[in-house]
Amino acid sequence: MNKQILSIIKKYEGKKGSAIPILQDVQGIAGYISKDSIRFISEHTGIPSAELYGIVTFYSMFRLEPQGRHLIRICKGTACHVSGADNLGSMLKTILKLKGDQTTTEDGRFTLIEVACLGCCSLAPVIMVNEDTYGKLSSDKLEKILNKYE
Ligand code: FES
Structure with missing residues (x-):
């Protein structure tokens, strides 16, 4: 290296x-x-x-640890926060079976990180999976979105 x-x-x-x-x-x-x-x-x-x-x-594009095959960024900015980002984040952690400070799933499929703002506040709450943006999210849409990524 x-x-x-x-x-x-x-x-x-x-x-x-x-x-x-x-x-x-x-x-x-x-x-x-x-x-x-x-x-x-x-x-x-x-x-x-x-x-x-x-x-x-x-810069959120850099990582200090190895990451999974797909990077999920969940926005914790003000607009997303007031639109339910905390609840969404908890749901994501549950779906991904992440415990404590764990950010990468056991199978190496996903890494979940929090970011300050994804620059599309009008779509709050927002996540990005790799370069794909998903806005106006509710917890019932999460599993369907994640299933798109192998
Ligand atoms: S606060 Fe979430 S996209 Fe800006």
Whole structure:
């Protein structure tokens, strides 16, 4: 993996604002950004680990842990919150059999994460599965939606 990361770093060598593209490429290979990868990128680019970690935790497109085959983003923004996002989130966790802080299903099919806003507040409450947006959701629609994803 480190050899691949070195090759990515070389690709962006001398370019301003390379942190995000480097992280995107690393995630593209590994599926997530490990803490070891952050340390390695920092050591070989001079970008402080704290800055890289800040980027990875700020942008919802980055993940610090491996994820399932399908990523479910549930919006917990204000419009979705007042439209029942908490209840929807509980239903999703029940359907996916996620316990406690667990975010990825046992079979590796889904990862569920919460995001601040998906940018389509008029459709609240909203989830995204991969790049597909589902709005004006109620709990009875969830299983039908999830069944579309193998
Ligand atoms: S608050 Fe949910 S999409 Fe904006």
